[in-house]
Amino acid sequence: MATILFDGVAYGMLLFVLACGLAVTLGLMNFVNLAHGAFAMAGGYVTVILMDRWGVPFLACLPLAFLVPAAIGLVLERTLYRHMYGRSHLDQVLFSIGLVFVAVALTDYFLGSSQRNIKLPAWLQGREEIFGVSVGIYRSFIIIVCGALALGLQAGLMNTRFGSRLRAAVDDARVARGLGIPVGTIFAVTFAVGSGLAGLGGALGTELLGIDPYFPLRFMIYFLIVVTVGGTSGIVGPFVASLLLGVADVAGKYYLSSALGGFVIYVVLIVVLVVRPNGLFARAR
Amino acid sequence: MLRRQLAAIAVLALVSSAATAQDTVKIGLILPMTGQQASTGKQIDAAVKLYMAQNGNTVAGKKIEVILKDDTSVPDVTKRLAQELVVNDKVAFLAGFGLTPSAMATAPIATQAKVPEIVMAAGTSSITEASPYVARTSFTLAQSAVPMAEWAYKNGIKKVVTLVSDYGPGIDAEKSFSEKFKADGGTIVENLRIPLRSPDFAPVLQKVADAKPDALFVFVPSGTGAQFVKQFVERGLDKSGVKLIATGDVTDDDQLNGMGDVVMGVINAHNYSANHNSALNKTYVEAFKKANGGLRPNFMSVGGYDGMALIYGALKKTNGSTDGDKLIAAMKGMAWESPRGPISIDADTRDIIQNIYIRKVDKVGGELYNVEFATIPNVKDPVKAAKK
Numbered sequence: 001m002a003t004i005l006f007d008g009v010a011y012g013m014l015l016f017v018l019a020c021g022l023a024v025t026l027g028l029m030n031f032v033n034l035a036h037g038a039f040a041m042a043g044g045y046v047t048v049i050l051m052d053r054w055g056v057p058f059l060a061c062l063p064l065a066f067l068v069p070a071a072i073g074l075v076l077e078r079t080l081y082r083h084m085y086g087r088s089h090l091d092q093v094l095f096s097i098g099l100v101f102v103a104v105a106l107t108d109y110f111l112g113s114s115q116r117n118i119k120l121p122a123w124l125q126g127r128e129e130i131f132g133v134s135v136g137i138y139r140s141f142i143i144i145v146c147g148a149l150a151l152g153l154q155a156g157l158m159n160t161r162f163g164s165r166l167r168a169a170v171d172d173a174r175v176a177r178g179l180g181i182p183v184g185t186i187f188a189v190t191f192a193v194g195s196g197l198a199g200l201g202g203a204l205g206t207e208l209l210g211i212d213p214y215f216p217l218r219f220m221i222y223f224l225i226v227v228t229v230g231g232t233s234g235i236v237g238p239f240v241a242s243l244l245l246g247v248a249d250v251a252g253k254y255y256l257s258s259a260l261g262g263f264v265i266y267v268v269l270i271v272v273l274v275v276r277p278n279g280l281f282a283r284a285r
Numbered sequence: 286m287l288r289r290q291l292a293a294i295a296v297l298a299l300v301s302s303a304a305t306a307q308d309t310v311k312i313g314l315i316l317p318m319t320g321q322q323a324s325t326g327k328q329i330d331a332a333v334k335l336y337m338a339q340n341g342n343t344v345a346g347k348k349i350e351v352i353l354k355d356d357t358s359v360p361d362v363t364k365r366l367a368q369e370l371v372v373n374d375k376v377a378f379l380a381g382f383g384l385t386p387s388a389m390a391t392a393p394i395a396t397q398a399k400v401p402e403i404v405m406a407a408g409t410s411s412i413t414e415a416s417p418y419v420a421r422t423s424f425t426l427a428q429s430a431v432p433m434a435e436w437a438y439k440n441g442i443k444k445v446v447t448l449v450s451d452y453g454p455g456i457d458a459e460k461s462f463s464e465k466f467k468a469d470g471g472t473i474v475e476n477l478r479i480p481l482r483s484p485d486f487a488p489v490l491q492k493v494a495d496a497k498p499d500a501l502f503v504f505v506p507s508g509t510g511a512q513f514v515k516q517f518v519e520r521g522l523d524k525s526g527v528k529l530i531a532t533g534d535v536t537d538d539d540q541l542n543g544m545g546d547v548v549m550g551v552i553n554a555h556n557y558s559a560n561h562n563s564a565l566n567k568t569y570v571e572a573f574k575k576a577n578g579g580l581r582p583n584f585m586s587v588g589g590y591d592g593m594a595l596i597y598g599a600l601k602k603t604n605g606s607t608d609g610d611k612l613i614a615a616m617k618g619m620a621w622e623s624p625r626g627p628i629s630i631d632a633d634t635r636d637i638i639q640n641i642y643i644r645k646v647d648k649v650g651g652e653l654y655n656v657e658f659a660t661i662p663n664v665k666d667p668v669k670a671a672k673k
Contacts (some may be wrong), residue, residue, distance in 0.1 A: 007487055113323035117511055119545065127521040136519055208487070210512050214320070253488035259451065259480060261488065 002133040004254050005247060010139035012246020013146035014208065018201035018219070019226040020153065020238045021194025027232030028170045029187055031081070032089050034096040036198055036223055037216030038103035039069040043199025044211035045107065048116045058121050065203030066196040073195025077188050100216050107213040115212040142204055149197070154235045166190060170233070225265060229272045231279030241280060244268065310347045310377045310607055312596060313370030315363055315391070316406075317383035318355035321482065324508045324539050325383040326355070329405050329589030331577045336593040339572065344597045345605035352376065356387055363387040364394065371398045377607035378403055380592055384506070385409040385453035392416035399609035401616070403595060405588040409453030410668035413636045418609055420616045420635040422595055422628075423588035424556045426454040426504060427461035427667040429532040432641050433502065433554035434465035436659070437530055442499045444472045445530075448489065449504040451478040458504040458532060461667055474498045484509065486516035493527065494520055500528040503535050507585055510535040511544050518547045533558070533655060536646055538583035541653045551646045553655065556639050557584040557625035560654035569624035584625075591623045591637075595630065627663075636666045 022036040043065035050056040050064065080099075084092050124138045157163040169176045169183045177183050202211065209219075222245070230241030245265050252264030272280060314333060316326035333351060342349045352374055356363040363382070370376045371394060379395060380403040382388035388407040392415035395402035404412055404421040413419045437445065447462055449455035455478065463473045474496050477489050484505070493501055501522070505513050513535060517523060533555020536548060559570050559581050569590070573582040595616055600607075602615035613635070620629035626640040641664045644655035 004488065004491060007491070011487075108319055113319040114508065115321070115512065117515060117543070125519070127519075134521065138519070207515075212321075249485075250488050253485060254491055257478065259478070262480065262485075 003135065004251055006133060006135050007139060008247030008250035009243060010136075010142050010246070011208070011250055012243035013143050013150075014201060014205050015222060015226055015246055016239050016242035017146045017149055018198055018205065019223040019242060020150075020235060021197045022223050023227045023230060023232050023238040024235075025191055025194050026227055027234075028166065028190055029085060031085060032092045032096065033081075034093060034220060034224075035099040035103065035216065036195075037218075037220050038100055039073055039195040039198040040202030040205070040219070041103065041107065041211065041213070041215040042069040042072060042202065043196075044202035044206045044215065045111060045116070046199065047203040047206055048118055048211060049111075051118050052116075058118070058124070062200060062203055066200040069199030069202075070192045070196030074188060074192040077191040081191070082184075082187075100220070103216060104213050111213070113213060115210045116206070117210060118206050120207055138207060142208075145204065149200075150235065150239050157235055162186075162189075222265075225269050229269060229279055231281040233281060237279060237281030308346070308348055309350050310344070310600065310605075311350045311352055311370075311374055312378045312380055313367065313374065313376035314351050314353045314381045315356050315366050315370070315379065315387070316353065316381040317358040317387075318353075320357045320359075322358045322383045322506065322508055324537075325406050325506075325585045326381075328539060328580075328583055328586040329381060329383075329592075331573065331580070332582065332586035332589035333593055335569075335573055335576055336590050336597075338576070340593075340597060344600045345603075347600065347605045349597075356383075358384050358387065360384075360386040360390040364390040367391040367394045371400055376400065377612075378596055380596070381405055381589075382407045385412060388412045388419070389415055389453075392419060395419060401599075401609055401612050403592045405592040406585050407454070409457050410636075410666050411453070413634050413666075414669070417635075418613055420595065420613065420630055421637050422591040422630075424584070424637065424639070425666045425668065426458040426532060428556065428639070428641055428664045429554045430458045430462040430502075430504070431465045431667045432643065432661045432664070433530055433532065433552075434462045434471075435469065436552070436554065436643050437500060437502070438466060438469040438471045442471070442528065442530070444474050444498045445500050445502050446475045446477065446493050446496050446498040447473060447502045448477045448479065448493065450481045450484065450506055450509070452481045454506070455481075455504050457668065462502055479505075481506070484512075486513055487520070490516055490520045490522060494522055494525060497525075498527060500530050503529065503531040505535055507534050507537045507539065507583065510537050511540040514544050514548050523547060528552070533584060533644065536644075536655055538581050538655070539585075541646070541655070542581075544653070546648075546653075548653065549646050549648065552643065553646075554641055554643050555584060555655070556641055557587045558642060558644055558655040558657055559583065560644075560649060560656055561625060561642070562657070563624070563626070565622055566624040582624075587623060587625050591625075591628060594621060594623070595619065626660075629663075631665060634666065634669050636669065638663050638665050640664065 046065045046068045047061040050061045084095050126137050165181045169186050173183050226241050230237035248268050249265045253261030318326040354366045378401050382404050383406045385407045388404050395418040396416040402419045406423050408426045410425045447459050449459045529551045531553040533553045536553050538559040599612045599615040603611045617632040628639045631638050641661045642657040643659040644657045647656045
């Protein structure tokens, strides 16, 4: 029981890192970016390729799994995305879905269809007994890393100048521009960081979830649920939502059969939306 | 001017294709070349190409042409492709079928068009009953599961949890294993099922760990075994005294080396091992590796290889006639030596009769192989045999 809770928390933390970029860009730029999963996939594949072909150790791959998708995100934002900011949400959805299909097809063509796995370093494998609960070492690693990221992001958002400018731009972009805040630059940087975080999440998740060209499509629904339930007004909402969903998913699959158990998160989504239509942490507008 | 030239070329092409049509026998090969089952498609395609390279592309005076189509493991796509192949390309054979739903979706088309459907991969017993034009060269899950249950009970395993993918072959494996095991006197603690697509092994393996059986019997389709073994080890189940027994789909030759030493010692039952000790198999494995950049052939590939042997053999018997009824009649009872061992097509059920081997994963020459240590000869599909 406690192990299941632990597994659920680990899964939830992973979901958080994967989805928080989407939450922030949606809240900040009011842009529906369904291609978010493609950045996660990029991070995963960067890790797989570095470890497979060049034997780079796992820990060294993680920063690159952040930087490469962040760079790709920065380039795409400046070239493609900014033309879509003023468009309707439907246009943005169509655009980003098209981007996902392109990403899936390119990855399938160049890297093959089969699921890729990585071999974790020996010190990350195995299980430990902590306070009588059997926990996986790799899952503990994920909880620690993602927890530290969450704290770092919250601190960055609340306590730095960039963070306060970001929050100002989210609240009211026009007034922020009027005050001299470079909203365009903030958009670009935030998008890059969000994509980088997705990439890092993809890299961390490769061991647990496997990476294949259809990853963005498979996990799109999870990101969207996290963002819908958690709201888009900061980091806390998606964090709580991810934990809730992670635990619900794992516990559901454990206590119910695997088919029914996978349905639990959708039940949670429906219940939350019925009770609080703007998500758990709705922005006061 | 240009238009006239184009028209002339078009007429020429039509005339020449019509002229060669009678002398070409087309085979529609529908395989999952992308998606979750892509490794199956790749193996069978490679095996088909190898067979044609070794045996030429002419049989009984007819030229053989293989038309490869990717159905991405979606049955609706398989059905559409089969229809197009039969109507547009006028194929004489439909072959391949990486998953049971794909084979089942095509069965009505085979019946309507009177075109033999050669199942090279799918493993549910009932496929051959879906149409009188279906013949199979792959395997059925029951063929492997029943001997596995028998071996398990004889070797001191009394309590088992079964874990299978939730679709035709998985349910077949679960039922045949459980029935045989219980009939012998063993206890099935729990029957667990996981979804076929994107399975999440962590929570269900936790259930297994909590149940503490003597052994865990597993079936997941070829291609998913690596992910499963990873999670099995990650949960510490290998160290907790739960033996892992399986059908050979889990220790698929294709992925076996990449699984690492943790998978050593796993006992499984199956119809083909790349390590099988026969001269024909050694030649087969060598030729396959050479033509495919060192890729090891797996049990799916022999399904493709023997499927082509069946097609060639049937055409020789009918002297090149592509009449569906004559071809099926020719296929019934055909027997020959395959890289896996001696095989034959059951005259009653049109299903494959083959040896099943109990194997253990061991290191041979620095690589992981399924090493055979027991043989059950000429196993008919137990599910259909029990119905008699």
